[in-house]
Amino acid sequence: MEIIKSKIDQAGRILIPSSYRHSLHLMPGQNVILRAEEGELRIQSFKESASYARSLVKKYNPDNKDLVELLFQARKEDTSRD
Structure with a gap:
């Protein structure tokens, strides 16, 4: 994806260009996850974040046991030991 310059406004908001929003399927009003990593700000949709979390859990729970x-x-x- 191309590199696009953006600006932080007085309220601390950053405009995400429409080409990025469309390619990442981000919609107005949608909640996202922000993560600061190695001097970068990463933005991820809740859906992508949940998918990533599930893949991590599956790595350590290959039999898909009910963790709850x-x-x-x-x-x-x-409690029975106490």
Whole structure:
């Protein structure tokens, strides 16, 4: 993607050019995730962020076990030991 210069206005807002918004499927009013990384500001949609999080979880949970149920069981075991 091309590099486009933008400006921060008095309210601290940055205009995201329409070509970027369209290619990234960002819509007005949509919530995004902002992350400062290595001197860069990264913007990611909630959908992309959730997809990335799921891929990380899948890496450590390849059998797709119900992690909430496993947490409940662990808590139950902890309380029964006390």
